[in-house]
Amino acid sequence: MCKEKSLNLKVFDDINRNYMEPKKAAGSIFEYLNRSGREDISKIRLTIENWYEKYPDKYKNMLRKRLRSSDNTESMSAWFELYLYNELIKKFDVEIEPEIQETGKRPDYLIKKGDQKLFYLEVCVSNDKEDPNVARVIDYIDTNADVKNYLIMRLIQIGKTTPKLKMILNRVGDLKPGGGYVYKENGWIIEFEMTKMPISNPANRKIGMSFTIFWGSDKKLKNKINKKIEQRVESNIPYIIAVNICSIAIDIQDVLDVLYGGEFVQQDGKILRRKKYGSGNFITNGIFLGPEGFRNKRISGVLIFTNLFPWNSEDIKANLWLNPGAEIKIQPELLNWLIDSYYILDGDEIKRINL
Structure with missing residues:
Protein backbone atom coordinates (compact mmCIF):
# COMPACT_ATOMS: atom_id res chain seq x y z
CA MET A 1 0.00 0.00 0.00
CA CYS A 2 1.44 3.36 -0.99
CA LYS A 3 2.00 5.96 1.69
CA GLU A 4 -0.56 8.39 0.23
CA LYS A 5 -3.31 5.76 0.27
CA SER A 6 -2.50 4.65 3.81
CA LEU A 7 -2.81 8.24 5.04
CA ASN A 8 -6.37 8.36 3.68
CA LEU A 9 -7.44 5.41 5.82
CA LYS A 10 -9.89 6.06 8.59
CA VAL A 11 -9.56 4.66 12.09
CA PHE A 12 -12.76 2.60 11.84
CA ASP A 13 -13.89 0.23 9.09
CA ASP A 14 -16.54 1.13 6.51
CA ILE A 15 -18.99 -1.68 7.36
CA ASN A 16 -22.66 -2.29 8.07
CA ARG A 17 -23.31 -2.18 11.80
CA ASN A 18 -26.34 -3.88 13.34
CA TYR A 19 -24.93 -4.90 16.73
CA MET A 20 -27.02 -2.95 19.26
CA GLU A 21 -25.95 -4.55 22.55
CA PRO A 22 -23.84 -2.76 25.19
CA LYS A 23 -20.18 -3.72 25.47
CA LYS A 24 -19.48 -7.03 27.13
CA ALA A 25 -16.83 -7.23 29.83
CA ALA A 26 -14.84 -9.53 27.53
CA GLY A 27 -13.48 -8.22 24.24
CA SER A 28 -11.53 -5.17 23.21
CA ILE A 29 -12.74 -1.59 23.39
CA PHE A 30 -11.82 -0.95 19.75
CA GLU A 31 -13.67 -4.04 18.55
CA TYR A 32 -16.84 -2.87 20.26
CA LEU A 33 -16.57 0.72 19.00
CA ASN A 34 -15.94 -0.59 15.49
CA ARG A 35 -18.93 -2.96 15.31
CA SER A 36 -21.63 -1.22 17.34
CA GLY A 37 -24.61 0.25 15.49
CA ARG A 38 -25.81 2.29 18.46
CA GLU A 39 -26.26 6.02 17.89
CA ASP A 40 -24.15 7.02 20.90
CA ILE A 41 -21.26 4.85 19.70
CA SER A 42 -21.59 6.27 16.18
CA LYS A 43 -21.03 9.73 17.68
CA ILE A 44 -17.92 8.48 19.47
CA ARG A 45 -16.53 7.08 16.21
CA LEU A 46 -17.20 10.39 14.46
CA THR A 47 -15.41 12.31 17.22
CA ILE A 48 -12.36 10.04 17.05
CA GLU A 49 -12.26 10.31 13.24
CA ASN A 50 -12.41 14.11 13.49
CA TRP A 51 -9.59 14.13 16.02
CA TYR A 52 -7.54 11.75 13.91
CA GLU A 53 -8.00 13.93 10.83
CA LYS A 54 -6.25 16.79 12.67
CA TYR A 55 -3.29 14.65 13.70
CA PRO A 56 -0.11 15.31 11.67
CA ASP A 57 0.25 12.95 8.70
CA LYS A 58 3.75 11.91 9.72
CA TYR A 59 2.43 10.13 12.81
CA LYS A 60 -0.98 8.90 11.63
CA ASN A 61 -0.13 5.36 10.56
CA MET A 62 1.42 4.34 13.86
CA LEU A 63 -1.33 6.03 15.85
CA ARG A 64 -4.01 4.26 13.79
CA LYS A 65 -2.36 0.89 14.36
CA ARG A 66 -2.30 1.48 18.11
CA LEU A 67 -5.89 2.75 18.22
CA ARG A 68 -7.05 -0.44 16.49
CA SER A 69 -5.13 -2.74 18.83
CA SER A 70 -7.01 -5.57 20.55
CA ASP A 71 -4.90 -4.82 23.63
CA ASN A 72 -7.02 -2.36 25.63
CA THR A 73 -3.98 -0.82 27.33
CA GLU A 74 -2.34 -0.06 23.97
CA SER A 75 -5.57 1.15 22.39
CA MET A 76 -6.49 3.36 25.35
CA SER A 77 -2.97 4.81 25.53
CA ALA A 78 -3.21 5.84 21.88
CA TRP A 79 -6.69 7.26 22.40
CA PHE A 80 -5.51 9.25 25.45
CA GLU A 81 -2.64 10.74 23.43
CA LEU A 82 -5.07 11.67 20.66
CA TYR A 83 -7.51 13.17 23.17
CA LEU A 84 -4.82 15.34 24.77
CA TYR A 85 -3.48 16.45 21.40
CA ASN A 86 -6.91 17.69 20.34
CA GLU A 87 -7.50 19.42 23.66
CA LEU A 88 -4.13 21.15 23.60
CA ILE A 89 -4.37 22.45 20.02
CA LYS A 90 -7.45 24.41 21.10
CA LYS A 91 -5.11 26.81 22.91
CA PHE A 92 -1.55 26.05 21.86
CA ASP A 93 0.78 24.79 19.18
CA VAL A 94 1.76 21.16 19.75
CA GLU A 95 4.93 19.50 18.48
CA ILE A 96 4.92 15.69 18.54
CA GLU A 97 8.00 13.80 19.74
CA PRO A 98 10.44 16.73 19.61
CA GLU A 99 14.08 15.70 19.80
CA ILE A 100 16.01 16.98 22.81
CA GLN A 101 19.45 17.92 21.49
CA GLU A 102 21.31 17.30 24.76
CA THR A 103 19.96 13.78 25.27
CA GLY A 104 18.48 12.59 21.98
CA LYS A 105 15.28 11.77 23.90
CA ARG A 106 11.85 12.40 22.39
CA PRO A 107 9.08 13.24 24.89
CA ASP A 108 5.51 12.83 23.65
CA TYR A 109 4.65 16.51 23.21
CA LEU A 110 6.15 19.99 23.34
CA ILE A 111 3.52 22.64 24.00
CA LYS A 112 4.24 26.06 22.50
CA LYS A 113 2.69 29.42 21.80
CA GLY A 114 4.32 30.54 18.59
CA ASP A 115 8.07 30.29 19.24
CA GLN A 116 7.67 30.24 23.02
CA LYS A 117 8.13 26.83 24.63
CA LEU A 118 5.56 26.47 27.43
CA PHE A 119 6.02 22.91 28.71
CA TYR A 120 6.83 19.33 27.79
CA LEU A 121 4.20 16.64 28.26
CA GLU A 122 4.59 12.90 28.69
CA VAL A 123 1.47 10.72 28.48
CA CYS A 124 0.61 7.32 29.99
CA VAL A 125 -2.29 5.12 31.11
CA SER A 126 -2.35 3.20 34.38
CA ASN A 127 -4.94 0.41 34.52
CA ASP A 128 -5.60 -2.81 36.36
CA LYS A 129 -4.57 -6.12 34.85
CA GLU A 130 -7.41 -7.58 32.80
CA ASP A 131 -8.37 -11.20 33.45
CA PRO A 132 -10.57 -13.06 30.93
CA ASN A 133 -12.12 -15.18 33.68
CA VAL A 134 -13.36 -12.06 35.48
CA ALA A 135 -14.99 -10.91 32.25
CA ARG A 136 -16.65 -14.33 31.88
CA VAL A 137 -18.22 -14.03 35.33
CA ILE A 138 -19.60 -10.56 34.62
CA ASP A 139 -20.97 -11.47 31.19
CA TYR A 140 -22.46 -14.75 32.44
CA ILE A 141 -24.30 -13.09 35.34
CA ASP A 142 -25.46 -10.19 33.16
CA THR A 143 -26.87 -12.60 30.58
CA ASN A 144 -28.37 -15.33 32.76
CA ALA A 145 -29.19 -14.09 36.27
CA LYS A 206 -27.76 -7.23 36.25
CA ILE A 207 -24.43 -6.04 37.64
CA GLY A 208 -24.82 -2.35 38.42
CA MET A 209 -21.28 -2.03 39.73
CA SER A 210 -18.23 -4.26 39.68
CA PHE A 211 -14.88 -3.36 41.11
CA THR A 212 -11.63 -4.85 42.25
CA ILE A 213 -10.28 -4.70 45.77
CA PHE A 214 -6.71 -5.88 45.77
CA TRP A 215 -3.37 -4.28 46.48
CA GLY A 216 -1.04 -3.20 43.70
CA SER A 217 -2.96 -0.63 41.63
CA ASP A 218 -1.19 2.24 43.41
CA LYS A 219 2.19 0.55 42.89
CA LYS A 220 1.47 0.27 39.17
CA LEU A 221 0.61 3.98 39.04
CA LYS A 222 3.87 4.82 40.80
CA ASN A 223 5.86 2.66 38.38
CA LYS A 224 4.20 4.34 35.39
CA ILE A 225 5.13 7.80 36.65
CA ASN A 226 8.67 6.73 37.55
CA LYS A 227 9.25 5.46 34.01
CA LYS A 228 8.21 8.83 32.61
CA ILE A 229 10.49 10.64 35.06
CA GLU A 230 13.42 8.98 33.29
CA GLN A 231 12.63 11.04 30.19
CA ARG A 232 15.12 13.89 29.96
CA VAL A 233 13.95 17.26 28.64
CA GLU A 234 15.39 20.78 28.55
CA SER A 235 16.14 21.90 32.09
CA ASN A 236 14.59 25.36 31.73
CA ILE A 237 11.15 24.27 30.46
CA PRO A 238 8.33 22.97 32.73
CA TYR A 239 7.70 19.24 32.46
CA ILE A 240 4.29 17.63 33.08
CA ILE A 241 3.36 13.94 33.21
CA ALA A 242 -0.26 13.21 32.24
CA VAL A 243 -1.78 9.97 33.55
CA ASN A 244 -5.17 8.45 32.85
CA ILE A 245 -5.97 6.17 35.79
CA CYS A 246 -8.38 3.54 34.43
CA SER A 247 -9.19 1.84 37.70
CA ILE A 248 -11.93 1.91 40.32
CA ALA A 249 -9.43 0.49 42.80
CA ILE A 250 -7.54 3.81 43.10
CA ASP A 251 -8.85 6.80 45.03
CA ILE A 252 -7.43 10.15 46.10
CA GLN A 253 -5.66 8.60 49.09
CA ASP A 254 -3.73 6.30 46.74
CA VAL A 255 -2.70 9.28 44.60
CA LEU A 256 -1.46 11.05 47.73
CA ASP A 257 0.50 7.97 48.77
CA VAL A 258 2.10 7.74 45.32
CA LEU A 259 3.06 11.41 45.04
CA TYR A 260 3.83 12.42 48.62
CA GLY A 261 4.22 9.13 50.47
CA GLY A 262 1.78 7.60 52.94
CA GLU A 263 0.54 9.75 55.78
CA PHE A 264 1.09 8.52 59.30
CA VAL A 265 0.54 9.43 62.92
CA GLN A 266 2.64 8.20 65.82
CA GLN A 267 0.83 6.37 68.61
CA ASP A 268 2.42 4.15 71.26
CA GLY A 269 5.45 3.64 69.08
CA LYS A 270 3.42 2.34 66.15
CA ILE A 271 2.84 3.90 62.74
CA LEU A 272 -0.84 4.10 61.89
CA ARG A 273 -2.07 5.02 58.43
CA ARG A 274 -4.77 7.65 58.19
CA LYS A 275 -7.96 7.19 56.24
CA LYS A 276 -8.16 10.82 55.17
CA TYR A 277 -5.75 13.32 53.66
CA GLY A 278 -5.04 16.95 54.31
CA SER A 279 -2.69 17.22 57.27
CA GLY A 280 -0.05 15.39 59.24
CA ASN A 281 3.36 14.00 58.41
CA PHE A 282 4.39 11.76 55.56
CA ILE A 283 6.26 8.51 55.12
CA THR A 284 8.95 9.75 52.75
CA ASN A 285 8.53 7.30 49.87
CA GLY A 286 6.61 9.36 47.32
CA ILE A 287 7.37 10.71 43.87
CA PHE A 288 7.59 14.28 45.18
CA LEU A 289 8.91 13.58 48.69
CA GLY A 290 11.79 11.24 49.55
CA PRO A 291 14.08 10.51 52.52
CA GLU A 292 16.26 13.51 51.67
CA GLY A 293 13.33 15.89 51.18
CA PHE A 294 11.78 17.04 47.91
CA ARG A 295 12.92 15.00 44.92
CA ASN A 296 12.33 14.51 41.20
CA LYS A 297 12.53 18.28 41.03
CA ARG A 298 12.63 18.24 37.25
CA ILE A 299 8.93 17.30 37.28
CA SER A 300 6.72 20.37 37.51
CA GLY A 301 3.57 18.39 38.20
CA VAL A 302 1.41 15.38 37.42
CA LEU A 303 -1.84 15.85 35.49
CA ILE A 304 -4.24 13.12 36.59
CA PHE A 305 -7.42 12.02 34.84
CA THR A 306 -9.54 9.33 36.47
CA ASN A 307 -11.43 6.80 34.35
CA LEU A 308 -11.41 8.91 31.20
CA PHE A 309 -12.87 6.93 28.29
CA PRO A 310 -14.18 7.68 24.78
CA TRP A 311 -17.78 7.63 26.07
CA ASN A 312 -17.31 10.19 28.88
CA SER A 313 -14.55 12.46 27.61
CA GLU A 314 -16.84 15.51 27.50
CA ASP A 315 -17.63 15.19 31.20
CA ILE A 316 -14.27 14.43 32.83
CA LYS A 317 -11.85 17.08 34.07
CA ALA A 318 -8.33 16.50 35.36
CA ASN A 319 -6.57 17.48 38.57
CA LEU A 320 -3.08 18.98 38.42
CA TRP A 321 -0.82 17.92 41.28
CA LEU A 322 2.01 20.44 41.59
CA ASN A 323 5.44 19.25 42.68
CA PRO A 324 6.31 21.45 45.69
CA GLY A 325 10.03 20.99 45.04
CA ALA A 326 9.92 21.64 41.29
CA GLU A 327 12.86 23.57 39.86
CA ILE A 328 10.65 24.98 37.10
CA LYS A 329 7.10 25.82 38.15
CA ILE A 330 4.04 25.76 35.93
CA GLN A 331 1.02 28.02 36.30
CA PRO A 332 -2.16 25.91 36.73
CA GLU A 333 -4.21 28.58 34.97
CA LEU A 334 -2.39 27.60 31.79
CA LEU A 335 -4.60 24.49 31.74
CA ASN A 336 -7.77 26.06 33.15
CA TRP A 337 -10.13 24.56 30.53
CA LEU A 338 -8.71 21.07 31.05
CA ILE A 339 -8.64 20.89 34.85
CA ASP A 340 -11.17 21.75 37.55
CA SER A 341 -8.64 22.02 40.39
CA TYR A 342 -5.02 21.74 41.40
CA TYR A 343 -3.27 20.51 44.54
CA ILE A 344 -0.46 22.28 46.37
CA LEU A 345 1.50 21.53 49.54
CA ASP A 346 1.15 24.37 52.05
CA GLY A 347 3.28 23.64 55.11
CA ASP A 348 2.30 20.11 56.07
CA GLU A 349 -1.18 20.42 54.54
CA ILE A 350 -2.18 19.52 51.00
CA LYS A 351 -4.73 21.97 49.69
CA ARG A 352 -7.10 21.62 46.77
CA ILE A 353 -7.66 24.85 44.85
CA ASN A 354 -10.75 24.88 42.64
CA LEU A 355 -10.68 26.82 39.38
Whole structure:
Protein backbone atom coordinates (compact mmCIF):
# COMPACT_ATOMS: atom_id res chain seq x y z
CA MET A 1 0.00 0.00 0.00
CA CYS A 2 1.44 3.36 -0.99
CA LYS A 3 2.00 5.96 1.69
CA GLU A 4 -0.56 8.39 0.23
CA LYS A 5 -3.31 5.76 0.27
CA SER A 6 -2.50 4.65 3.81
CA LEU A 7 -2.81 8.24 5.04
CA ASN A 8 -6.37 8.36 3.68
CA LEU A 9 -7.44 5.41 5.82
CA LYS A 10 -9.89 6.06 8.59
CA VAL A 11 -9.56 4.66 12.09
CA PHE A 12 -12.76 2.60 11.84
CA ASP A 13 -13.89 0.23 9.09
CA ASP A 14 -16.54 1.13 6.51
CA ILE A 15 -18.99 -1.68 7.36
CA ASN A 16 -22.66 -2.29 8.07
CA ARG A 17 -23.31 -2.18 11.80
CA ASN A 18 -26.34 -3.88 13.34
CA TYR A 19 -24.93 -4.90 16.73
CA MET A 20 -27.02 -2.95 19.26
CA GLU A 21 -25.95 -4.55 22.55
CA PRO A 22 -23.84 -2.76 25.19
CA LYS A 23 -20.18 -3.72 25.47
CA LYS A 24 -19.48 -7.03 27.13
CA ALA A 25 -16.83 -7.23 29.83
CA ALA A 26 -14.84 -9.53 27.53
CA GLY A 27 -13.48 -8.22 24.24
CA SER A 28 -11.53 -5.17 23.21
CA ILE A 29 -12.74 -1.59 23.39
CA PHE A 30 -11.82 -0.95 19.75
CA GLU A 31 -13.67 -4.04 18.55
CA TYR A 32 -16.84 -2.87 20.26
CA LEU A 33 -16.57 0.72 19.00
CA ASN A 34 -15.94 -0.59 15.49
CA ARG A 35 -18.93 -2.96 15.31
CA SER A 36 -21.63 -1.22 17.34
CA GLY A 37 -24.61 0.25 15.49
CA ARG A 38 -25.81 2.29 18.46
CA GLU A 39 -26.26 6.02 17.89
CA ASP A 40 -24.15 7.02 20.90
CA ILE A 41 -21.26 4.85 19.70
CA SER A 42 -21.59 6.27 16.18
CA LYS A 43 -21.03 9.73 17.68
CA ILE A 44 -17.92 8.48 19.47
CA ARG A 45 -16.53 7.08 16.21
CA LEU A 46 -17.20 10.39 14.46
CA THR A 47 -15.41 12.31 17.22
CA ILE A 48 -12.36 10.04 17.05
CA GLU A 49 -12.26 10.31 13.24
CA ASN A 50 -12.41 14.11 13.49
CA TRP A 51 -9.59 14.13 16.02
CA TYR A 52 -7.54 11.75 13.91
CA GLU A 53 -8.00 13.93 10.83
CA LYS A 54 -6.25 16.79 12.67
CA TYR A 55 -3.29 14.65 13.70
CA PRO A 56 -0.11 15.31 11.67
CA ASP A 57 0.25 12.95 8.70
CA LYS A 58 3.75 11.91 9.72
CA TYR A 59 2.43 10.13 12.81
CA LYS A 60 -0.98 8.90 11.63
CA ASN A 61 -0.13 5.36 10.56
CA MET A 62 1.42 4.34 13.86
CA LEU A 63 -1.33 6.03 15.85
CA ARG A 64 -4.01 4.26 13.79
CA LYS A 65 -2.36 0.89 14.36
CA ARG A 66 -2.30 1.48 18.11
CA LEU A 67 -5.89 2.75 18.22
CA ARG A 68 -7.05 -0.44 16.49
CA SER A 69 -5.13 -2.74 18.83
CA SER A 70 -7.01 -5.57 20.55
CA ASP A 71 -4.90 -4.82 23.63
CA ASN A 72 -7.02 -2.36 25.63
CA THR A 73 -3.98 -0.82 27.33
CA GLU A 74 -2.34 -0.06 23.97
CA SER A 75 -5.57 1.15 22.39
CA MET A 76 -6.49 3.36 25.35
CA SER A 77 -2.97 4.81 25.53
CA ALA A 78 -3.21 5.84 21.88
CA TRP A 79 -6.69 7.26 22.40
CA PHE A 80 -5.51 9.25 25.45
CA GLU A 81 -2.64 10.74 23.43
CA LEU A 82 -5.07 11.67 20.66
CA TYR A 83 -7.51 13.17 23.17
CA LEU A 84 -4.82 15.34 24.77
CA TYR A 85 -3.48 16.45 21.40
CA ASN A 86 -6.91 17.69 20.34
CA GLU A 87 -7.50 19.42 23.66
CA LEU A 88 -4.13 21.15 23.60
CA ILE A 89 -4.37 22.45 20.02
CA LYS A 90 -7.45 24.41 21.10
CA LYS A 91 -5.11 26.81 22.91
CA PHE A 92 -1.55 26.05 21.86
CA ASP A 93 0.78 24.79 19.18
CA VAL A 94 1.76 21.16 19.75
CA GLU A 95 4.93 19.50 18.48
CA ILE A 96 4.92 15.69 18.54
CA GLU A 97 8.00 13.80 19.74
CA PRO A 98 10.44 16.73 19.61
CA GLU A 99 14.08 15.70 19.80
CA ILE A 100 16.01 16.98 22.81
CA GLN A 101 19.45 17.92 21.49
CA GLU A 102 21.31 17.30 24.76
CA THR A 103 19.96 13.78 25.27
CA GLY A 104 18.48 12.59 21.98
CA LYS A 105 15.28 11.77 23.90
CA ARG A 106 11.85 12.40 22.39
CA PRO A 107 9.08 13.24 24.89
CA ASP A 108 5.51 12.83 23.65
CA TYR A 109 4.65 16.51 23.21
CA LEU A 110 6.15 19.99 23.34
CA ILE A 111 3.52 22.64 24.00
CA LYS A 112 4.24 26.06 22.50
CA LYS A 113 2.69 29.42 21.80
CA GLY A 114 4.32 30.54 18.59
CA ASP A 115 8.07 30.29 19.24
CA GLN A 116 7.67 30.24 23.02
CA LYS A 117 8.13 26.83 24.63
CA LEU A 118 5.56 26.47 27.43
CA PHE A 119 6.02 22.91 28.71
CA TYR A 120 6.83 19.33 27.79
CA LEU A 121 4.20 16.64 28.26
CA GLU A 122 4.59 12.90 28.69
CA VAL A 123 1.47 10.72 28.48
CA CYS A 124 0.61 7.32 29.99
CA VAL A 125 -2.29 5.12 31.11
CA SER A 126 -2.35 3.20 34.38
CA ASN A 127 -4.94 0.41 34.52
CA ASP A 128 -5.60 -2.81 36.36
CA LYS A 129 -4.57 -6.12 34.85
CA GLU A 130 -7.41 -7.58 32.80
CA ASP A 131 -8.37 -11.20 33.45
CA PRO A 132 -10.57 -13.06 30.93
CA ASN A 133 -12.12 -15.18 33.68
CA VAL A 134 -13.36 -12.06 35.48
CA ALA A 135 -14.99 -10.91 32.25
CA ARG A 136 -16.65 -14.33 31.88
CA VAL A 137 -18.22 -14.03 35.33
CA ILE A 138 -19.60 -10.56 34.62
CA ASP A 139 -20.97 -11.47 31.19
CA TYR A 140 -22.46 -14.75 32.44
CA ILE A 141 -24.30 -13.09 35.34
CA ASP A 142 -25.46 -10.19 33.16
CA THR A 143 -26.87 -12.60 30.58
CA ASN A 144 -28.37 -15.33 32.76
CA ALA A 145 -29.19 -14.09 36.27
CA ASP A 146 -32.93 -14.01 36.99
CA VAL A 147 -32.95 -11.04 39.37
CA LYS A 148 -35.00 -7.85 39.58
CA ASN A 149 -32.51 -5.62 41.40
CA TYR A 150 -28.97 -4.53 40.61
CA LEU A 151 -26.08 -6.58 41.94
CA ILE A 152 -22.77 -5.27 43.26
CA MET A 153 -19.77 -7.49 42.55
CA ARG A 154 -16.50 -7.09 44.44
CA LEU A 155 -13.46 -9.01 43.24
CA ILE A 156 -11.16 -9.68 46.18
CA GLN A 157 -8.84 -12.35 44.77
CA ILE A 158 -8.33 -13.94 41.34
CA GLY A 159 -7.92 -17.70 40.99
CA LYS A 160 -6.07 -19.58 38.26
CA THR A 161 -9.01 -21.52 36.81
CA THR A 162 -12.44 -20.53 35.52
CA PRO A 163 -14.90 -20.01 38.41
CA LYS A 164 -17.91 -22.32 38.73
CA LEU A 165 -20.33 -20.08 36.88
CA LYS A 166 -23.50 -22.12 37.42
CA MET A 167 -22.84 -22.31 41.17
CA ILE A 168 -22.42 -18.54 41.31
CA LEU A 169 -25.55 -18.02 39.21
CA ASN A 170 -27.68 -20.23 41.46
CA ARG A 171 -26.52 -18.59 44.67
CA VAL A 172 -26.88 -15.07 43.30
CA GLY A 173 -30.38 -15.89 42.05
CA ASP A 174 -31.45 -16.78 45.61
CA LEU A 175 -30.37 -13.44 47.10
CA LYS A 176 -32.89 -11.07 48.62
CA PRO A 177 -32.46 -7.25 48.61
CA GLY A 178 -29.74 -6.40 51.12
CA GLY A 179 -28.41 -9.97 51.09
CA GLY A 180 -24.95 -11.13 50.09
CA TYR A 181 -22.95 -14.13 48.92
CA VAL A 182 -19.20 -14.81 48.91
CA TYR A 183 -17.80 -17.23 46.33
CA LYS A 184 -14.62 -18.95 47.57
CA GLU A 185 -13.30 -21.67 45.29
CA ASN A 186 -9.85 -22.50 43.83
CA GLY A 187 -8.24 -19.25 44.91
CA TRP A 188 -11.19 -17.03 43.95
CA ILE A 189 -12.85 -14.66 46.39
CA ILE A 190 -15.79 -12.74 44.90
CA GLU A 191 -18.42 -10.91 46.92
CA PHE A 192 -21.94 -10.33 45.58
CA GLU A 193 -24.50 -8.01 47.13
CA MET A 194 -28.13 -7.60 46.10
CA THR A 195 -29.14 -3.94 46.20
CA LYS A 196 -32.63 -2.54 46.77
CA MET A 197 -32.48 -0.67 43.45
CA PRO A 198 -34.62 -2.14 40.64
CA ILE A 199 -32.92 -2.78 37.29
CA SER A 200 -33.84 0.03 34.91
CA ASN A 201 -31.28 -0.01 32.08
CA PRO A 202 -32.54 -0.91 28.57
CA ALA A 203 -29.96 -3.70 28.22
CA ASN A 204 -31.26 -5.33 31.43
CA ARG A 205 -27.75 -5.60 32.85
CA LYS A 206 -27.76 -7.23 36.25
CA ILE A 207 -24.43 -6.04 37.64
CA GLY A 208 -24.82 -2.35 38.42
CA MET A 209 -21.28 -2.03 39.73
CA SER A 210 -18.23 -4.26 39.68
CA PHE A 211 -14.88 -3.36 41.11
CA THR A 212 -11.63 -4.85 42.25
CA ILE A 213 -10.28 -4.70 45.77
CA PHE A 214 -6.71 -5.88 45.77
CA TRP A 215 -3.37 -4.28 46.48
CA GLY A 216 -1.04 -3.20 43.70
CA SER A 217 -2.96 -0.63 41.63
CA ASP A 218 -1.19 2.24 43.41
CA LYS A 219 2.19 0.55 42.89
CA LYS A 220 1.47 0.27 39.17
CA LEU A 221 0.61 3.98 39.04
CA LYS A 222 3.87 4.82 40.80
CA ASN A 223 5.86 2.66 38.38
CA LYS A 224 4.20 4.34 35.39
CA ILE A 225 5.13 7.80 36.65
CA ASN A 226 8.67 6.73 37.55
CA LYS A 227 9.25 5.46 34.01
CA LYS A 228 8.21 8.83 32.61
CA ILE A 229 10.49 10.64 35.06
CA GLU A 230 13.42 8.98 33.29
CA GLN A 231 12.63 11.04 30.19
CA ARG A 232 15.12 13.89 29.96
CA VAL A 233 13.95 17.26 28.64
CA GLU A 234 15.39 20.78 28.55
CA SER A 235 16.14 21.90 32.09
CA ASN A 236 14.59 25.36 31.73
CA ILE A 237 11.15 24.27 30.46
CA PRO A 238 8.33 22.97 32.73
CA TYR A 239 7.70 19.24 32.46
CA ILE A 240 4.29 17.63 33.08
CA ILE A 241 3.36 13.94 33.21
CA ALA A 242 -0.26 13.21 32.24
CA VAL A 243 -1.78 9.97 33.55
CA ASN A 244 -5.17 8.45 32.85
CA ILE A 245 -5.97 6.17 35.79
CA CYS A 246 -8.38 3.54 34.43
CA SER A 247 -9.19 1.84 37.70
CA ILE A 248 -11.93 1.91 40.32
CA ALA A 249 -9.43 0.49 42.80
CA ILE A 250 -7.54 3.81 43.10
CA ASP A 251 -8.85 6.80 45.03
CA ILE A 252 -7.43 10.15 46.10
CA GLN A 253 -5.66 8.60 49.09
CA ASP A 254 -3.73 6.30 46.74
CA VAL A 255 -2.70 9.28 44.60
CA LEU A 256 -1.46 11.05 47.73
CA ASP A 257 0.50 7.97 48.77
CA VAL A 258 2.10 7.74 45.32
CA LEU A 259 3.06 11.41 45.04
CA TYR A 260 3.83 12.42 48.62
CA GLY A 261 4.22 9.13 50.47
CA GLY A 262 1.78 7.60 52.94
CA GLU A 263 0.54 9.75 55.78
CA PHE A 264 1.09 8.52 59.30
CA VAL A 265 0.54 9.43 62.92
CA GLN A 266 2.64 8.20 65.82
CA GLN A 267 0.83 6.37 68.61
CA ASP A 268 2.42 4.15 71.26
CA GLY A 269 5.45 3.64 69.08
CA LYS A 270 3.42 2.34 66.15
CA ILE A 271 2.84 3.90 62.74
CA LEU A 272 -0.84 4.10 61.89
CA ARG A 273 -2.07 5.02 58.43
CA ARG A 274 -4.77 7.65 58.19
CA LYS A 275 -7.96 7.19 56.24
CA LYS A 276 -8.16 10.82 55.17
CA TYR A 277 -5.75 13.32 53.66
CA GLY A 278 -5.04 16.95 54.31
CA SER A 279 -2.69 17.22 57.27
CA GLY A 280 -0.05 15.39 59.24
CA ASN A 281 3.36 14.00 58.41
CA PHE A 282 4.39 11.76 55.56
CA ILE A 283 6.26 8.51 55.12
CA THR A 284 8.95 9.75 52.75
CA ASN A 285 8.53 7.30 49.87
CA GLY A 286 6.61 9.36 47.32
CA ILE A 287 7.37 10.71 43.87
CA PHE A 288 7.59 14.28 45.18
CA LEU A 289 8.91 13.58 48.69
CA GLY A 290 11.79 11.24 49.55
CA PRO A 291 14.08 10.51 52.52
CA GLU A 292 16.26 13.51 51.67
CA GLY A 293 13.33 15.89 51.18
CA PHE A 294 11.78 17.04 47.91
CA ARG A 295 12.92 15.00 44.92
CA ASN A 296 12.33 14.51 41.20
CA LYS A 297 12.53 18.28 41.03
CA ARG A 298 12.63 18.24 37.25
CA ILE A 299 8.93 17.30 37.28
CA SER A 300 6.72 20.37 37.51
CA GLY A 301 3.57 18.39 38.20
CA VAL A 302 1.41 15.38 37.42
CA LEU A 303 -1.84 15.85 35.49
CA ILE A 304 -4.24 13.12 36.59
CA PHE A 305 -7.42 12.02 34.84
CA THR A 306 -9.54 9.33 36.47
CA ASN A 307 -11.43 6.80 34.35
CA LEU A 308 -11.41 8.91 31.20
CA PHE A 309 -12.87 6.93 28.29
CA PRO A 310 -14.18 7.68 24.78
CA TRP A 311 -17.78 7.63 26.07
CA ASN A 312 -17.31 10.19 28.88
CA SER A 313 -14.55 12.46 27.61
CA GLU A 314 -16.84 15.51 27.50
CA ASP A 315 -17.63 15.19 31.20
CA ILE A 316 -14.27 14.43 32.83
CA LYS A 317 -11.85 17.08 34.07
CA ALA A 318 -8.33 16.50 35.36
CA ASN A 319 -6.57 17.48 38.57
CA LEU A 320 -3.08 18.98 38.42
CA TRP A 321 -0.82 17.92 41.28
CA LEU A 322 2.01 20.44 41.59
CA ASN A 323 5.44 19.25 42.68
CA PRO A 324 6.31 21.45 45.69
CA GLY A 325 10.03 20.99 45.04
CA ALA A 326 9.92 21.64 41.29
CA GLU A 327 12.86 23.57 39.86
CA ILE A 328 10.65 24.98 37.10
CA LYS A 329 7.10 25.82 38.15
CA ILE A 330 4.04 25.76 35.93
CA GLN A 331 1.02 28.02 36.30
CA PRO A 332 -2.16 25.91 36.73
CA GLU A 333 -4.21 28.58 34.97
CA LEU A 334 -2.39 27.60 31.79
CA LEU A 335 -4.60 24.49 31.74
CA ASN A 336 -7.77 26.06 33.15
CA TRP A 337 -10.13 24.56 30.53
CA LEU A 338 -8.71 21.07 31.05
CA ILE A 339 -8.64 20.89 34.85
CA ASP A 340 -11.17 21.75 37.55
CA SER A 341 -8.64 22.02 40.39
CA TYR A 342 -5.02 21.74 41.40
CA TYR A 343 -3.27 20.51 44.54
CA ILE A 344 -0.46 22.28 46.37
CA LEU A 345 1.50 21.53 49.54
CA ASP A 346 1.15 24.37 52.05
CA GLY A 347 3.28 23.64 55.11
CA ASP A 348 2.30 20.11 56.07
CA GLU A 349 -1.18 20.42 54.54
CA ILE A 350 -2.18 19.52 51.00
CA LYS A 351 -4.73 21.97 49.69
CA ARG A 352 -7.10 21.62 46.77
CA ILE A 353 -7.66 24.85 44.85
CA ASN A 354 -10.75 24.88 42.64
CA LEU A 355 -10.68 26.82 39.38
